[in-house]
Amino acid sequence: MLEIEKLSAGYGPIPAIREISLAVPEGRVVSIIGANGAGKSTLLKAVSGLNRNKSGRILFHGQSISNLPAHRIVGLGLSQVAEGRQIFAHMTVADNIQLGAYLYYRRRHRAEIDQRMDQVYAMFPILAKRAKQIAGSLSGGEQQMLAIGRALMTRPKLLLLDEPSMGLAPIVVQEILRTIETLNGMGMTILLVEQNARAALQIADFAYVLETGQVVLEGPAAKLLNDPKVKAAYLGG
Amino acid sequence: MESLPFFNQLLQFIVTGLTIGAIYAMVAIGFNIIYNVTEIINLAQGEFVMLGGLVMVTVHVMWGVPLPLAFGLTVLGVTLVGVLLDRLAIRPIRKPSVMTLIIATVAASIIIKGVAMLIWGKSPYDLPAFSGRTPIDLGGVIIQPQYLWVVGFLVVVAIGLTWFFNRTIYGKAMSACADNPDAARLVGINVRHMVLLSFALSAAIGAVAGLTLTPIALMDYDRGAMLAIKGFGAAILGGLGSFPGAILGGLVLGLIEALSAGLLSSGYKDAYALIILLAVLFIRPSGILGNLEVTRFKRF
Numbered sequence A: 001m002l003e004i005e006k007l008s009a010g011y012g013p014i015p016a017i018r019e020i021s022l023a024v025p026e027g028r029v030v031s032i033i034g035a036n037g038a039g040k041s042t043l044l045k046a047v048s049g050l051n052r053n054k055s056g057r058i059l060f061h062g063q064s065i066s067n068l069p070a071h072r073i074v075g076l077g078l079s080q081v082a083e084g085r086q087i088f089a090h091m092t093v094a095d096n097i098q099l100g101a102y103l104y105y106r107r108r109h110r111a112e113i114d115q116r117m118d119q120v121y122a123m124f125p126i127l128a129k130r131a132k133q134i135a136g137s138l139s140g141g142e143q144q145m146l147a148i149g150r151a152l153m154t155r156p157k158l159l160l161l162d163e164p165s166m167g168l169a170p171i172v173v174q175e176i177l178r179t180i181e182t183l184n185g186m187g188m189t190i191l192l193v194e195q196n197a198r199a200a201l202q203i204a205d206f207a208y209v210l211e212t213g214q215v216v217l218e219g220p221a222a223k224l225l226n227d228p229k230v231k232a233a234y235l236g237g
Numbered sequence B: 001m002e003s004l005p006f007f008n009q010l011l012q013f014i015v016t017g018l019t020i021g022a023i024y025a026m027v028a029i030g031f032n033i034i035y036n037v038t039e040i041i042n043l044a045q046g047e048f049v050m051l052g053g054l055v056m057v058t059v060h061v062m063w064g065v066p067l068p069l070a071f072g073l074t075v076l077g078v079t080l081v082g083v084l085l086d087r088l089a090i091r092p093i094r095k096p097s098v099m100t101l102i103i104a105t106v107a108a109s110i111i112i113k114g115v116a117m118l119i120w121g122k123s124p125y126d127l128p129a130f131s132g133r134t135p136i137d138l139g140g141v142i143i144q145p146q147y148l149w150v151v152g153f154l155v156v157v158a159i160g161l162t163w164f165f166n167r168t169i170y171g172k173a174m175s176a177c178a179d180n181p182d183a184a185r186l187v188g189i190n191v192r193h194m195v196l197l198s199f200a201l202s203a204a205i206g207a208v209a210g211l212t213l214t215p216i217a218l219m220d221y222d223r224g225a226m227l228a229i230k231g232f233g234a235a236i237l238g239g240l241g242s243f244p245g246a247i248l249g250g251l252v253l254g255l256i257e258a259l260s261a262g263l264l265s266s267g268y269k270d271a272y273a274l275i276i277l278l279a280v281l282f283i284r285p286s287g288i289l290g291n292l293e294v295t296r297f298k299r300f
């Protein structure tokens, strides 16, 4: 579904990620793990079109999206839940969710929009309770749910998640992981970026390990869980 | 009976102050719309007001187009200037910093002023008041009918914007760009379109301010800068970025001006306004209704 070939990207003359190649097959959960500064977010920003200082090929459904701006890429069904939640903090929860439907917000799509909203609220009942509240006043976990809910409103076929567990209590992390599994069970393809390697490898089918901007290891998640190098570096021995 | 005329005079100053304040409020709202989406202080905002007045003079007085149609055409024409300002001065800048963009708006304001001088010359123009100039006498206080139009349009603009930003998806998308531009991109909002829309909206509101002001205070090519300064002062006073703040700031500034001119000395009315402005900012740097965190110039 997503194929990346020799992608380099960065913020100045020196790329932060170099010649990364990876694939996300339809229906799978693929994970990218790596330490702080490894280039995980840079990779996702390049894929989503937020970072346009890049070279290499990015194919989505076989179509090149390397040169498209971010707002066009979302419309193709590739949605990112960015690092640090990135909600519209000064707007209400309901407005945040509604804006997820920005690209097809027309009267004739009313029924679909309502149905998707109901799905989001069913998945995260707490958001329904807080619908009229300013999003910035939600707890960290609720904000993460809102960010995921808003992304689901964009009609995604592929969901990119950048460290959804960051800064959350273990029980909330488990809840988010279960949500990701549920989404995957419903047919959503997922690319999950995590520092929390144990959590990511639990639910992923396949994983890549990123170090200083390059893929240093890849393989089925179950295999990486038992890989001595991964154990030593990312799973705490 | 000695105190009554003074009291009436005071009320008279207040009426005048609120009217001119309503104009400042509209200019301040124009500043805020663009500032909220882009963090740019559009120093060409005053030129929109000037153009609103002068284009209306041409369309309504010189071409004889009836008032409502002339109103629409003028607002449309000035809106187009706002669109061109974004397309020709803002968007082409390759590595934009907020500072370079603000300087671009200064350059644009000089060009707009120059072109206006070529078209309309240097003399001021008058415009017929929308419903005549027969004053309304309210127990000794004289109200020009045009005053009511000015305040009425401020109310319409305020209600319109409240509806736009709270009820329409485009209004919410504009707020979203102001809130978190990258997140806005990730839900499919074309931030450039929203910037364009902000310039168009600001220009339209500036035009309304200009064409309602002209029957009261005349209009010439050179008025933009002063109006921009007053409008900017009002925006700062109320708290940069806040719409209720813009209205409050505009009205307060207008009142200070009218009262100080009437009661003290009209020669220094601009100075009094400035002194009060500085005093308020000294006590409350974020303005009356501003929020320091939001108001801080994030990229300077």
Ligand SMILES: Nc1ncnc2c1ncn2[C@@H]1O[C@H](COP(=O)(O)OP(=O)(O)OP(=O)(O)O)[C@@H](O)[C@H]1O
Pocket: A011, A016, A034, A035, A036, A037, A038, A039, A040, A041, A042, A043, A083, A195
């Ligand atoms: N906006 C930016 N401007 C310049 N350099 C940046 C920027 N964002 C990230 N970098 C640099 O790019 C490199 C990769 O950063 P990136 O954010 O992709 O890492 P990451 O793997 O997501 O880290 P983390 O786990 O901490 O989120 C780092 O060296 C970082 O300093």
Ligand SMILES: [Mg+2]
Pocket: A040, A041, A042, A083, A162, A163
């Ligand atoms: Mg990151």
